[in-house]
Structures are given as structure tokens and as C-alpha cells.
């Protein structure tokens with residue numbers, strides 16, 4: 341019944357891993373809930389047509405895109421209006437997107453424009469038209485049904501693997517007139533310089549907490565270990581609040597949710613809000629000098645020690661083990 | 665100029681949620697209620713604006729049972745001017761909340777709505793953008809810095825987004841949602857607490873607003889997530905590396 345419209349976030353010509361996770365989730369929704377097709381929709385500036393061609397290789401039924409210089413910068417009003425017009429043509433039963441900062445920002449506007457119910461940050465697609473979503477910092481899972489004619493679903497990228505290449509589908513440019521919108525203007529983007537893997541995409545994450553004491557000591561201890569492992573870097577809220585790490589690195593209920601193969605928590609106590617962002621990791625290692633720290637309750641391997649002593653040792657041992 | 669600050673009462677963030685024996689609800693009997701931390705940041709931000717511009721009036725609004733007056737009074741004690749409590753004993757999700765808030769906005773003359781980016785119980789992150797869309801206002805979510813120009817015509821907002829910090833300018837009226845780094849909320853002062861008891865608090869029964877309230881989301885059941893098995897403690901870096909190589913096979 342009906343079709344699934346999937347908003348595919350692009351970064352110029354590139355599709356981030358979160359988009360491939362949303363793609364996999366949309367295909368799963370089609371299967372599980374018996375929809376006819378999944379139509380991918382991209383909107384943006386330069387590079388969007390290339391990203392649309394890339395997206396067409398993952399087994400979707402059709403890909404539509406709107407490319408306009410007025411969409412070069414992401415802005416909630418402009419994107420919501422444009423996506424609404426683009427998706428109107430599809431008459432979808434379900435609108436899906438990844439719950440990235442952009443998805444969180446403007447998908448509720450889409451829900452409002454369609455008078456749709458929205459299930460946020462879903463981690464599983466259930467039979468019978470239902471979805472599973474975490475609440476209360478992930479301590480409770482709710483199985484929900486959206487009762488409106490159009491449903492809006494955002495999915496948690498870490499809960500869905502990236503879609504793999506399948507059949508190629510048709511790609512069509514939509515001529516949507518993007519409205520002049522003087523009420524929201526882009527001023528600037530201060531990007532976190534980062535040559536390491538993306539937090540949400542990495543197989544290994546090394547995170548540091550308040551115990552790192554300063555930005556310098558954070559960099560001196562966490563970064564070499566991360567680099568020896570080829571890992572992304574994360575942080576607790578306390579480390580971000582104190583300026584040891586940029587906001588983009590915060591792992592937790594109100595930051596990023598990650599589920600890598602290996603998560604190493606260094607000098608992090610393991611508050612409910614932090615656990616919410618990493619407890620689905622495959623293997624968890626905790627280094628903490630307090631043997632009673634709650635992080636040990638979720639850690640597969642715990643090392644009770646002073647991080648300033650053991651982290652440099654660990655970095656060297658990892659280098660040796662990996663023949664670096 | 666008037667600022668509206670919506671706030672939600674939520675269970676204390678330090679306590680793990682518990683389910684009823686039939687898994688049909690989350691137990692709220694005996695929980696300690698607090699102001700949603702992000703909403704507390706919103707109140708603080710409004711108070712800081714008022715400190716710089718005394719002609720500001722801060723109105724806080726909440727939706728919930730009568731006992732929510734306690735959390736509303738906390739916001740008054742922090743420095744808000746007056747409060748509205750839309751009373752209901754029923755469930756209030758993002759959809760209903762934004763409809764109620766839109767009605768409250770329509771009954772006043774607000775230049776700015778500052779609210780939390782998410783409530784730490786439902787974790788839906790919807791109400792701010794839903795409200796902005798219903799009002800057809802611009803929005804700036806996840807704010808870590810907020811500056812309003814002299815004439816209250818526009819706001820320049822730094823936002824915590826994937827990949828870094830983005831700055832946007834929105835024309836007012838608009839909706840801003842708060843992130844953790846926007847400010848550190850103050851504790852209400854003793855004189856503030858005393859004064860808050862006498863400040864105006866208008867209670868409006870939800871039913872009197874004539875708002876369509878059929879829920880768009882139906883929760884069928886709750887469950888706990890799978891619990892991780894307790895692991896082992898290792899005694900040295902060597903042992904840790906050996907475990908990671910040989911048992912977990914992640915190196």
C-alpha cells in the first residue's frame with residue numbers, strides 16, 4: 341500500500357553513512373510493512389545530481405532530486421518547503437529520514453506540513469506497521485504505531501547497517517520552484533577539523549571524559565591511542581562542556597549514538613546519559629581508576645588504573661600488536 | 665518584548681526509568697519531578713536577555729497536571745515574570761504539546777519562543793520545529809549562542825550540528841531550541857523563591873482550549889533493552905591487549 345519517500349541527505353556529491361543506513365531502513369520498511377516502492381529524494385545545491393546518481397545504485401525504485409543554488413546551504417524553512425513540494429508528487433504513505441542533526445531539525449516540520457505523526461530515532465522496524473524507539477535515555481524501548489494517513493519516521497543511523505549496492509534505478513530531476521525565503525540566512529560554518537574517521541562511521545571509537553583534565557592532556561592521551569587504532573574520537577558531555585573536545589564529539593543521549601565494534605571509554609564514569617550513546621557497541625573497554633564506576637557494569641573488559649599511566653602504554657602495545 | 669518559554673516536567677535524570685509489571689506504562693509514582701534540563705537552560709537564557717533588556721517580559725508555560733505548578737514556580741524563581749499552566753491529567757506528546765503552545769502563542773504577543781531541544785523522557789526532539797512550522801516561523805535549533813539585535817528584528821544563533829558549529833540568522837518572531845552549552849542555569853535564589861509564590865500563575869484547563877487531541881502515535885508496549893552481561897576486569901595493559909586480540913578479535 342502506498343510508497344515510502346526517503347529523504348537522502350547529501351554532502352555535496354557524497355552520501356554519508358547515515359544516508360545509507362536510512363536507505364537500508366526504508367527498504368526494510370517497504371518489505372516489512374508491504375509498501376509498493378521506495379522513492380529516494382535529494383535536495384541541495386551543487387553536487388546533488390551526482391549524489392542522486394550514487395543513491396540510485398542501492399536498490400531503490402526511483403530517485404528524484406531538486407538541485408538549486410538557493411539550496412546550497414541547509415536551512416530548515418527552505419528545506420522543509422522544498423522537500424514538501426518534492427514529496428507531494430510521490431503521495432507517500434511513509435516519509436523516512438536519518439535522525440542526524442539535520443533530520444532532527446527539519447523532519448518535524450515535514451510531519452507538521454503533512455499533519456503526520458512522527459516516530460523519532462527508531463531502532464527497529466516491527467511487523468504490523470510498528471516501529472521500536474528508545475525513550476528515557478535508552479532505558480526503555482517503546483513499540484509504537486503511527487495512526488495518521490502519512491507517517492514520518494526518523495531512524496537512528498547506528499541501528500541500521502549501510503545499504504549495499506543492488507539494482508540501479510531511474511533518476512529524475514524535479515523542477516521545484518524554490519521560494520525566496522529572507523527569514524533564514526546562513527552565516528557561517530565552523531567545521532571541526534578532523535582527519536580521523538567519522539564518529540558515526542568508525543569501527544573503533546576512543547572516548548575521553550572529565551578525567552582528561554584539559555584540552556592539552558586530552559589531545560596528548562586520547563588522540564595517539566585513537567590514531568594507533570585508526571579510530572574515531574568521542575567524548576563525554578563533561579569533556580565537551582569543559583572545552584577538552586568539540587561538541588561534535590559528544591557521545592550520549594543528547595549527542596551522538598554510536599555502535600562500533602570496539603568502544604574504549606577513558607576516564608568516563610558511565611552516567612545513564614553517556615551509556616545511552618554507546619551501550620550497543622560490540623565490545624566495550626573501560627579504563628577508570630574507580631573500580632566502582634558504573635561504566636564497568638557495561639564493559640566487557642575493565643582496567644582499573646590511572647589513565648595517565650596506562651593509556652600511553654596501551655598506545656604503544658597497540659602499535660606493536662598492529663606492527664606499526 | 666515578550667519571550668515565551670515552554671517547559672516540561674520530567675523524572676529526575678539521575679534515576680533509571682522503571683516499567684509497570686504489565687509493561688504498559690512507565691512508573692511515575694514516587695518519582696522526583698524536575699524541570700526538563702534543556703528547558704531550564706531556556707529559562708536561564710530568557711532571564712539573561714531580560715537582565716540586559718529590562719523591558720522584556722518572560723512568560724513560562726507548561727502542560728500537565730496541577731502539581732506541575734512546582735516546576736513552573738522554579739522557573740518563576742529563576743526570574744520569569746509570569747506563568748501559564750495548561751492543566752491535564754492525560755498524556756501529552758510532542759504533537760499535542762505543539763498544538764497547545766501554538767494556541768498560547770496566538771493569545772499573546774511573543775517575539776521569541778525559547779525551548780529545550782528535547783525532553784529527556786520521551787527523547788523525541790520534535791516540539792520546537794513542530795511549533796515553528798505550525799506558526800510558519802523560522803527556527804534555530806540546538807543553540808549554543810544566541811544574540812538578538814537591538815530592535816528585536818533578528819537573532820543570530822550558533823547551532824551545535826554534525827561536523828561543527830553553524831551560525832544562522834533568523835528573523836523574529838522565531839523559535840530557538842537550546843543545547844547544553846548555551847549557558848549554565850542558575851539556582852533560584854531564596855528571595856526569588858519567596859517572590860515566585862506570589863507571581864501570577866494562570867491555570868487553563870486543556871479541555872477549554874478546544875484542541876483536537878487524538879494521539880497520532882500509539883504506544884503498544886514498553887520493554888527494557890537487552891542488558892549487557894557483566895564483563896571481566898583485566899589486571900594489566902598486556903592482558904587487555906591479549907583479550908582484544910584473541911577473545912574479542914577486534915585488533
Ligand SMILES: Cc1cc2nc3c(=O)[nH]c(=O)nc-3n(C[C@H](O)[C@H](O)[C@H](O)COP(=O)(O)OP(=O)(O)OC[C@H]3O[C@@H](n4cnc5c(N)ncnc54)[C@H](O)[C@@H]3O)c2cc1C
Pocket residue numbers: 548549550551575576577578579590591592593594595596606607608609610611612613614617627628629630633645646647648677701702784
Ligand atoms: C540533560 C542532560 C543531558 C546529558 N547528555 C549527555 C550526553 O549526551 N553524553 C554524556 O556523556 N553525558 C551527558 N550528560 C552528562 C552526564 O550526566 C554526566 O554528567 C557525564 O557523562 C559525566 O562525564 P564524565 O564521565 O566524563 O565525568 P565524571 O562523571 O566526572 O567521571 C569522570 C571519571 O573519571 C575517573 N577518573 C578520574 N581521574 C582518573 C584517572 N586519572 N584515571 C582514570 N580514571 C579517572 C573517575 O573515577 C570518574 O569515574 C547529560 C546530562 C544531562 C543533565
